[in-house]
Amino acid sequence: MSEERAGSQRTGPVETDFDHLDPAFAIVDDVHERLKVLRGRCPVAHTQADGGYFLAFRYPAIAEAARNASGAFSANVNIGAAPRVAPPLACIAPMFEVDGAEHRQWRKLLAHHFSQEAAATHEDHVRRLCRDAIARFVGDGQTDLVASYVRVIPPLVAAMVLGIPEQHRPALAEYLREFMTAATPDETARCSEAYTAFLSALLDDVEEESMIGTVARTSIGGVVPNPLQLTKFSALMLAAGHLTASDACAGVLLNLFERDRLRARVVAAEPGLLTAVINESVRQEPAVTVTGRAVVKETELGGVRLVPGDRVVLLWPSANRDESVFPDGSEFRVDREEPSAQQLAWGTGPHQCVGKHIARMEIRVMIEELLAAIPDVRLLPGARTRRTFGVIRGVPELPTIWSLP
Template sequence: MAWSFSHLDPAVAETAYDTLGAIRRGCPVARSGELDGFVLVTGYAEIREAARASDRFSAYVDGLGAAAVVTEMRDAVAPMFETDADHHHQWRRLLQTFFTPAIAAAQAQYVRAVCREVLQELIPHGAAELVGAYTRQVPPLVIGRVLGLAELERVWLSEHVRALYSAETLTEAQQAGRTYADFLLGQIQQRRAHPGRDLLSAMVNAQVDGHSADDDELVKMTMLMVAAGHLTTADACATALLQLMEDPPLRERITAEPSALEAFVEELVRYEPAVAATGRTVISETHLGGMPLFPGDRLLLAWGSANRDERVFDDGDVFRLDRDRDAPQHLGWGAGEHRCLGRHLARVELRVMLTELLRALPGLRLQPGTTVRRTFGVIRGVAALPVQWEHQ
């Protein structure tokens, strides 16, 4: 069955999960003629199978999926993100020590300090657009610290990242992308000459299959590492705030019971995963969901659709704080060997960012007449959150 669907079409955003649900119920593996043709995978079982079968489906995809957020280094292959099997496993083993639950928990104090500094600037104004003023301010500083950047360098990273992803024209994006890539290249060259004990040094000086990654590979991998740590967390936080403002009883419970925040974050990631879609490339003739596939076919895995699959979740379209976490496991953090490496850090960041904001801005609400526009594509979020709060 064929459908005309593009996750990059802005018109899709508001009704994305209604549309994906209709496609999933009709055919969980369907072809789309958009974007030069691809296979749209919307079912839970089918997405999990594709994500876990690296011998049939490669994480390297030309122009489709998560790597498409880094257009400046399209010709390079980012180790860890776009490789499979043993090569990927070696990279993951090298880097996962920087993303353990204990290491993530140790970042909480820094995240809290950054949140409070940003919020202290906002409080006197009584109103702000929170996506630009808060949710996109904190995460790049945190991932910069994880990479091992000095405090001033984290500020530079944050400015470059936000300039790239807020560019309004192609020319602006290209210029910002070059400046950003040059900044990262300088950091990479420093780590090669004077390695430290940080994440970026580990990436630069890693020996996998007998050789180190070259500059282009490292720049692209670092860009993807920053995007994974910045865009997903920023958009997840914005989506969480919208969810709380639209559901006052839920917000009251979260505020009164801080222990409920962990369940809230996990349900949010199931219900509205920040990573909406990633790609795979078929590398050997196979079948998925009854559809014959051939080498070179590109797959788009719609993770949020999997988490609402009625064959697995009886009420997947409903946000439920008391959802049973034991079974089935949602796919909001991905599946298989490319499951989100930074999920423990993301959980810590989201819990701290939400706690600090709700504490600092009492009476938080959308500004009168506001219509919030959701985004959808590789990343799911909201375009802007104009809010106001009680200010003494």
């Protein structure tokens, strides 16, 4: 917690023991009820967990901090999703961890890699990846779709978008998988070191016109990124591209498996329906649960005064169920009247998800190809699925079966 200036008075926030990193929240089913109670008590609360930080629960406070019109918040902070999904490298990553004019310049420079047009050019390649993956298990009559499909495609696509040569993408995806699934601190450290070393070695083998090549030769703020910064940028981009698409896709599939009539309509390719299902799924369960912000100048958020050095966690699932914006936000409705642009599953403001168009395309194509190949795919009878809760909201397993010819 930051030190107060002598004689200053500070608005006392509501204290809570809620901690998004508490393992207990990874196994409970009522996390949204807990968030609803907290949202009803206050827009912004404080917890002593992890050295102390603030939590924003309501839509207006979360949107205000994310859009950062006041310039009071910075994305360069040691809390939230980013520090948990990439190796801990002691440098500032271009675009991800800078703000203001420098951040805007990076976004503008790289925007063409993430546009709707760029996503469309990648669609055929993504379909081929999906068909290759499906061919490996379609004859088995059963599989865990998360392990054999949902987590297979996105890291390959993210590596392609970055500019990693095709022959290295499967190995890179495996290093990434081992890092993301490490179960102990020692295993995490070992996998982090191996992943970082492999990724660093690849960066010398990219083409100049690739995304990494562009970042490597660009001076913004007067300095060209050094190799460590390139590695961190690439690791964050791979994590963002992999986790957002894979966990969101698993969530969409779970919604379809739990709603037979809706799945049948999607299998029948009802125009526009799958897009609506994806939009509603990510509204209700955003893949990225939290984003962190550092306070860099004194401000007020949700009636709570913040000073430089404070840290704030923005809880996107809480914003997307805020009753003032989504009166029936806990309900899954593909005919929702609120505009899809109003929900914050992809963030908002300067640091909103830069790859959202590619992620949406990936999710749509993965589901289209799966249901075209296996129309009667369904959850294994008796299977109990669950969702994780931490910096990422995912579905760790989808045990499924289908009929064989």
